[in-house]
Amino acid sequence: MNFSKKVCKKIRYERKKRGWSQMKFATAIGMSTYHYGEIERLRVNISVDTVARIAAGLNMQPYELLQVDDE
Numbered sequence: 001m002n003f004s005k006k007v008c009k010k011i012r013y014e015r016k017k018r019g020w021s022q023m024k025f026a027t028a029i030g031m032s033t034y035h036y037g038e039i040e041r042l043r044v045n046i047s048v049d050t051v052a053r054i055a056a057g058l059n060m061q062p063y064e065l066l067q068v069d070d071e
Helices: 003-017 022-028 033-040 048-057 062-066
Strands: none
Touching: 003 033, 003 062, 022 033, 048 062
């Protein structure tokens, strides 16, 4: 699995761990539900700014989302 896919899977994991729906989370971070869903479905590449925005919404540092295990 490539790095981008691992990061997107981690984003989804962290959101679900908190019990938030995609809609609730996307709204909270000011992102369209459609675009956020595309991120979690691994259909778009995300920018560093988007990683920072998502991390802030998860109360994490961006580097924490980028730390993924090698498989």
